[in-house]
Amino acid sequence: MAKPFDDLIDYCQSMATVSSIQSVLSWDQETYMPSDAIQFRSKQCSWLAKTAHDYWLSDRFKHILGACIDLSTQEILLDSLTFEQSRLVQELYKDWRKKTQLPTDFVGQYSALVAESTHVWQQAKEQNDYNLFEPYLAKLIDLSRQKASFIDSDRLTYDVLLDEFEPGMTVKRVEQLFADLKERGLPLLKRVQDLTLCYKPIQGPFNTQHQWLYTLDLLKNMGFDFKQGRQDRSSHPFTIxxxxxxxxxxxxxxxxxxxxxxxxxxxxxxxxxxxxxLQKEFFGTPLAQAVSLGIHESQSRLWENHICKSLPFWQGQLAKIQSYFPTQFTDVSAYDLWKQVNKVEPGFIRVEADEISYLCHIMIRFECECKLFDGSLSTKDLPDFWNESYQTYLGISPSSDSEGVLQDIHWSSALFGYFPTYVIGSICAAQLYDHLESSLPHIDTLIESGNWLPIKDWLSTHIYKKGRLYESNDLIKSITGQDISSQFLLDYLDQKVDALYEDSVV
Amino acid sequence: MAKPFDDLIDYCQSMATVSSIQSVLSWDQETYMPSDAIQFRSKQCSWLAKTAHDYWLSDRFKHILGACIDLSTQEILLDSLTFEQSRLVQELYKDWRKKTQLPTDFVGQYSALVAESTHVWQQAKEQNDYNLFEPYLAKLIDLSRQKASFIDSDRLTYDVLLDEFEPGMTVKRVEQLFADLKERGLPLLKRVQDLTLCYKPIQGPFNTQHQWLYTLDLLKNMGFDFKQGRQDRSSHPFTIxxxxxxxxxxxxxxxxxxxxxxxxxxxxxxxxxxxxxLQKEFFGTPLAQAVSLGIHESQSRLWENHICKSLPFWQGQLAKIQSYFPTQFTDVSAYDLWKQVNKVEPGFIRVEADEISYLCHIMIRFECECKLFDGSLSTKDLPDFWNESYQTYLGISPSSDSEGVLQDIHWSSALFGYFPTYVIGSICAAQLYDHLESSLPHIDTLIESGNWLPIKDWLSTHIYKKGRLYESNDLIKSITGQDISSQFLLDYLDQKVDALYEDSVV
Structure with missing residues (x-):
C-alpha cells in the first residue's frame, strides 16, 4: 500500500485512541464514578477534548491527508486505491473539513454557550419556566446558523445541520418522508384511539435481580459478545x-x-x-464507523420494535419468563404480554411514547426546528406553536412547559437536526425488516425459537461490515433495491394495529 | 505568586491529568473491562504513557522548571517562595531528573524487556521452571544496573534503586533496621512455633454478599468518603x-x-x-503526593495490623458481625476471632503470611537483591540461596520454585528495591501507632466503639496533609521525635504474642 495511505491510517488510529479513552471516561462517569469526582472528571474530559481537537487541526494531519486527496478539488491523488479505500479518504476529508472550517474562537464560544445553556435548561425545566431558557435558545439558534455558514455558506442552514447527524440527508427529503407518515399515520393513530386493547394485565413488583439476569440472557441470545462488551445499569440507558x-x-x-x-x-x-x-482492522477510520445516527437507530429499533415487540418473541419467551418470575406469569398468555408491550397511548413525553405516537413527537420537533431556522417562528412563540401542534397531532395539550417544549435536553446542547434521525431510524428499520423477511423466510419461527444469530449475521454482512462505505440512502438502496421510503413503516404499523385490535372492543 | 511558580503548578496539573486518566483505565482493566478488550487497552495505555513521558521530557517543562530552580546547582531562583513551595520545587526537580537522565532508547529497551520478562515469568511459574526465567532475570539486573548508573553513577546501585520507592533510604539504613528485626524477631518466631494457640474455630461458608456489606460498613466507619471513592471486587486487592x-x-x-x-x-x-x-489544591504537585511506598504501606498496615487485628476491634465488632452472619457467630467470642486473625504459621507464600513470618519473607528477598546487585550471588545460584534462607529464617523449605523464588511478580517487572518498603511500612506503622496511643489516650476504647474518625483525623493532620514535604525518616521524626526504628514493631509483636498465647498450651 502507498505510504501516504498507511500514514493516514496510522494517524486516524492515534486520533481514535484518544476518543476511545474519552469513551471509557464517559462510561465510567455514567456508571460507577463517585459523585464528587465530577468536577475533576470535567478537567480530564476537557484535556482529552482539546487533545482530540488538536489532532484534527494539526498541520501534520493536513499534510498527511493532503497527500491522499487534493484539499481544494477533492480529487483522490493516489492511483492504487480500491473503492473502499477511496471512500475512506473521501469521508475523512469531509470530517476534516467540518472540523477545520470552524474558527477556534468560535468553537470556544459555542462550547461555553452550550455548557451554560444546558445548565439553564435544567433550571428552567425544574422551575417549569420557559422564559428562563428562551434567550439561550435564541442565542443557540443564532450560533448554530453561524456554524452552518462556516461549514457551507452555499447550502440551506438546516441542511448543513442535518448533515452532521445524517450525512446526505436534506430537509426536502425529510419533508417527503414525514408527509407520507402524516398522511397515513395520523388516521391510523385516530383509528387506534377509538379502540380498546383487550388483555390480562400483569402485576408487579418484578424482582430487579431476576430482570437483570433475564436481560443478560436476551443480550446473549442476540449474539452480543460478553468477551467484547458488557452491560451495566444507569439512569438513562446508552451504548458506548x-x-x-x-x-x-x-x-x-x-x-x-x-x-x-x-x-x-x-x-x-x-x-x-x-x-x-464493525471491522476491527479498520478501527479509527470511516470504514469502521456507523453510517449515521439514523442507521444506528435503525439497528436498535429493528431489534426493539420488529423483534422484541413481535408476537413470536413473546410466544418463544413466555416459558423462560415464567422460570425467571415463577409466580407472576402463570395466568397470562404470550398474547397478553405482546399487547401490553405494544399498547398505543398518546402522551406528552417522547421517551415514553408508543411506536405510532413517537412519530408525532418527532414530526412536531422537526416542524419547530424548520420554522425556527427559516425565521417563520420566533423562540418567544415556540411554546404556543408546540402546544398547538400537540393538539393537532396527538389530540392533547401539555399542561406545562416542563412536559412540553422543555422536556428534551437536545436543544440546550444545540443538537438541531438530530431529532429527525430517530424517525429515519424507525423508517429504515421497517424497510430493512421487510427485506429481512424475504431473505430469512421463516423469520417468525426463528424469532420464536430464540435463536437470533442468523438475524445478527444478516445485519452484520449487510450493515455492520460496511462501515461508512455508503451514506444512508445508498446503503438502504443497496440492500433493499429502493430509496428510503416511509411506506414500509406504515404498512408494518397498519398490520400490527390490525392484529393487535383484532378482538378489540369498539 | 511569581509567574514562573504558577506556570509550574499549571504544567504539573496537566501532567497529573494525563496520569489520572491512566489510573481510570487501570482501574477499569482490573474491575470491569471485557476480557477481549485487553489488546486494545494496551494501545490506549501505551499512548497515554508516551504522552505522559513527553510531558516530562518537553523543552517547555525544562524551561518552566528552570525558571524556578537552577538545573545545575539546584539553587531555588525565586525569592518569594515559602518553605512548602521550595520543597515542591525541589521534589519536582528530583522527579524530573530521574525521568530525564534515562536516554529514550534505553527506556524503550527497558520497557520491552520488562514486558517480555513478565510474560516469561508467568510461564515459568506455571511450569515450575526457574531456568526459563533465569536468563531474563540476569538481563533485568543488568539493565537495572545501567538504569541506576544513568540516574546517579556516583552512588551505590542498590541505593539508587531503593530511592525510586523510598526516597532518602539507603541499603545501610535498611540493613540496620533489618538487623534489629532479625535479632529479636527470629527468637520470637521460634518461641511462637513452640506454642499452640487456643481458640474456637469458626465455620463457613460466609455469604459473600453479607461480607460485601460488612466491608462497606467498615470503610464507612474508617471515614472513607464514598462520595469521593468507591469499593469494588477484584482478584488482587488494590487502591487506585x-x-x-x-x-x-x-x-x-x-x-x-x-x-x-x-x-x-x-x-x-x-x-x-x-x-x-491529600490536599486537592496542590493536586499534581509533590505536596499532594504520598511520601514513599513505605509510608503508604505504613498507613494500610496501621489500620490492618494495629486496629483491625487488635482485641478491642473484635470486641466492638462482634455484635455487628453476628447481625450480618446470624448463624455462624453465636458460639464464638471476640477472643476467638482475634486469635484466629492473628494466627502465626510460617508458610512459603509472602502474601498469605502472618505479621511475624512476613518480616522473614522480606528480609530474605532483601538479602537476595543485595547479593545479586553486589555480585556475590549469581542468578543461577539464586534458588539454592532462596531455599536455604527459608530454612534458616522460617525452618521450612519450598518444594518447588513456583512456591519459592518464582512466587512474586516484582522481579519480572524489574522492581528491585521495592520489597523492603513493605517492612519499612510495618516498622513505621508500629512507630506511628505507638505515638498515636499517647496522642489519643483512650485509643482502645475508641477502637472498640467503632468511632474511628479521631484516628483518621490524626493521620490526616500528621501525614495526609503533608504530602511530600518531608522524606520518610524526617516525617516520622517530626511526628514521633525519633528516627525510624524497628524497636516499636518488635515491642508491639512481643506484647501481642504474650497476649495471644497467655493461655496457650506448651
Missing part, C-alpha cells in the same frame, strides 16, 4: 463504543416496570451489535 | 488514586474465608484514606 472489542450497553431496571428493562436492553443491544460488528 | 476526589479500593471476597475480605478492605482502606486526604 470504545473499540469493536469493547462495547458497553446499559439498561434501566425498575421493579414496578416489567417491559422497560427488556425493551431498553434489546434496544441498546441493537446499537451494541452494530458497534461490535 | 485518580484524584483526591476519586479514590478507588478493591477487596477480595471468598465464601470460605472470613478474615481475608475484612483485612484486605481495611488494608486498602488505609491506603485509600491517605489518597483522599
Amino acid at each position: 463504543d470504545i473499540h469493536p472489542s469493547d462495547v458497553r450497553v446499559t439498561t434501566r431496571l425498575d421493579k414496578h416496570l416489567f417491559f422497560s428493562g427488556i425493551t431498553s436492553t434489546v434496544h441498546e443491544g441493537g446499537h451494541g451489535l452494530y458497534e461490535q460488528g | 488514586d485518580i484524584h483526591p476526589s476519586d479514590v478507588r479500593v478493591t477487596t477480595r471476597l471468598d465464601k470460605h474465608l472470613f478474615f481475608s475480605g475484612i483485612t484486605s478492605t481495611v488494608h486498602e482502606g488505609g491506603h485509600g484514606l491517605y489518597e483522599q486526604g
Whole structure:
C-alpha cells in the first residue's frame, strides 16, 4: 500500500485512541464514578477534548491527508486505491473539513454557550419556566446558523445541520418522508384511539435481580459478545463504543416496570451489535464507523420494535419468563404480554411514547426546528406553536412547559437536526425488516425459537461490515433495491394495529 | 505568586491529568473491562504513557522548571517562595531528573524487556521452571544496573534503586533496621512455633454478599468518603488514586474465608484514606503526593495490623458481625476471632503470611537483591540461596520454585528495591501507632466503639496533609521525635504474642 495511505491510517488510529479513552471516561462517569469526582472528571474530559481537537487541526494531519486527496478539488491523488479505500479518504476529508472550517474562537464560544445553556435548561425545566431558557435558545439558534455558514455558506442552514447527524440527508427529503407518515399515520393513530386493547394485565413488583439476569440472557441470545462488551445499569440507558472489542450497553431496571428493562436492553443491544460488528482492522477510520445516527437507530429499533415487540418473541419467551418470575406469569398468555408491550397511548413525553405516537413527537420537533431556522417562528412563540401542534397531532395539550417544549435536553446542547434521525431510524428499520423477511423466510419461527444469530449475521454482512462505505440512502438502496421510503413503516404499523385490535372492543 | 511558580503548578496539573486518566483505565482493566478488550487497552495505555513521558521530557517543562530552580546547582531562583513551595520545587526537580537522565532508547529497551520478562515469568511459574526465567532475570539486573548508573553513577546501585520507592533510604539504613528485626524477631518466631494457640474455630461458608456489606460498613466507619471513592471486587486487592476526589479500593471476597475480605478492605482502606486526604489544591504537585511506598504501606498496615487485628476491634465488632452472619457467630467470642486473625504459621507464600513470618519473607528477598546487585550471588545460584534462607529464617523449605523464588511478580517487572518498603511500612506503622496511643489516650476504647474518625483525623493532620514535604525518616521524626526504628514493631509483636498465647498450651 502507498505510504501516504498507511500514514493516514496510522494517524486516524492515534486520533481514535484518544476518543476511545474519552469513551471509557464517559462510561465510567455514567456508571460507577463517585459523585464528587465530577468536577475533576470535567478537567480530564476537557484535556482529552482539546487533545482530540488538536489532532484534527494539526498541520501534520493536513499534510498527511493532503497527500491522499487534493484539499481544494477533492480529487483522490493516489492511483492504487480500491473503492473502499477511496471512500475512506473521501469521508475523512469531509470530517476534516467540518472540523477545520470552524474558527477556534468560535468553537470556544459555542462550547461555553452550550455548557451554560444546558445548565439553564435544567433550571428552567425544574422551575417549569420557559422564559428562563428562551434567550439561550435564541442565542443557540443564532450560533448554530453561524456554524452552518462556516461549514457551507452555499447550502440551506438546516441542511448543513442535518448533515452532521445524517450525512446526505436534506430537509426536502425529510419533508417527503414525514408527509407520507402524516398522511397515513395520523388516521391510523385516530383509528387506534377509538379502540380498546383487550388483555390480562400483569402485576408487579418484578424482582430487579431476576430482570437483570433475564436481560443478560436476551443480550446473549442476540449474539452480543460478553468477551467484547458488557452491560451495566444507569439512569438513562446508552451504548458506548470504545473499540469493536469493547462495547458497553446499559439498561434501566425498575421493579414496578416489567417491559422497560427488556425493551431498553434489546434496544441498546441493537446499537451494541452494530458497534461490535464493525471491522476491527479498520478501527479509527470511516470504514469502521456507523453510517449515521439514523442507521444506528435503525439497528436498535429493528431489534426493539420488529423483534422484541413481535408476537413470536413473546410466544418463544413466555416459558423462560415464567422460570425467571415463577409466580407472576402463570395466568397470562404470550398474547397478553405482546399487547401490553405494544399498547398505543398518546402522551406528552417522547421517551415514553408508543411506536405510532413517537412519530408525532418527532414530526412536531422537526416542524419547530424548520420554522425556527427559516425565521417563520420566533423562540418567544415556540411554546404556543408546540402546544398547538400537540393538539393537532396527538389530540392533547401539555399542561406545562416542563412536559412540553422543555422536556428534551437536545436543544440546550444545540443538537438541531438530530431529532429527525430517530424517525429515519424507525423508517429504515421497517424497510430493512421487510427485506429481512424475504431473505430469512421463516423469520417468525426463528424469532420464536430464540435463536437470533442468523438475524445478527444478516445485519452484520449487510450493515455492520460496511462501515461508512455508503451514506444512508445508498446503503438502504443497496440492500433493499429502493430509496428510503416511509411506506414500509406504515404498512408494518397498519398490520400490527390490525392484529393487535383484532378482538378489540369498539 | 511569581509567574514562573504558577506556570509550574499549571504544567504539573496537566501532567497529573494525563496520569489520572491512566489510573481510570487501570482501574477499569482490573474491575470491569471485557476480557477481549485487553489488546486494545494496551494501545490506549501505551499512548497515554508516551504522552505522559513527553510531558516530562518537553523543552517547555525544562524551561518552566528552570525558571524556578537552577538545573545545575539546584539553587531555588525565586525569592518569594515559602518553605512548602521550595520543597515542591525541589521534589519536582528530583522527579524530573530521574525521568530525564534515562536516554529514550534505553527506556524503550527497558520497557520491552520488562514486558517480555513478565510474560516469561508467568510461564515459568506455571511450569515450575526457574531456568526459563533465569536468563531474563540476569538481563533485568543488568539493565537495572545501567538504569541506576544513568540516574546517579556516583552512588551505590542498590541505593539508587531503593530511592525510586523510598526516597532518602539507603541499603545501610535498611540493613540496620533489618538487623534489629532479625535479632529479636527470629527468637520470637521460634518461641511462637513452640506454642499452640487456643481458640474456637469458626465455620463457613460466609455469604459473600453479607461480607460485601460488612466491608462497606467498615470503610464507612474508617471515614472513607464514598462520595469521593468507591469499593469494588477484584482478584488482587488494590487502591487506585485518580484524584483526591476519586479514590478507588478493591477487596477480595471468598465464601470460605472470613478474615481475608475484612483485612484486605481495611488494608486498602488505609491506603485509600491517605489518597483522599491529600490536599486537592496542590493536586499534581509533590505536596499532594504520598511520601514513599513505605509510608503508604505504613498507613494500610496501621489500620490492618494495629486496629483491625487488635482485641478491642473484635470486641466492638462482634455484635455487628453476628447481625450480618446470624448463624455462624453465636458460639464464638471476640477472643476467638482475634486469635484466629492473628494466627502465626510460617508458610512459603509472602502474601498469605502472618505479621511475624512476613518480616522473614522480606528480609530474605532483601538479602537476595543485595547479593545479586553486589555480585556475590549469581542468578543461577539464586534458588539454592532462596531455599536455604527459608530454612534458616522460617525452618521450612519450598518444594518447588513456583512456591519459592518464582512466587512474586516484582522481579519480572524489574522492581528491585521495592520489597523492603513493605517492612519499612510495618516498622513505621508500629512507630506511628505507638505515638498515636499517647496522642489519643483512650485509643482502645475508641477502637472498640467503632468511632474511628479521631484516628483518621490524626493521620490526616500528621501525614495526609503533608504530602511530600518531608522524606520518610524526617516525617516520622517530626511526628514521633525519633528516627525510624524497628524497636516499636518488635515491642508491639512481643506484647501481642504474650497476649495471644497467655493461655496457650506448651
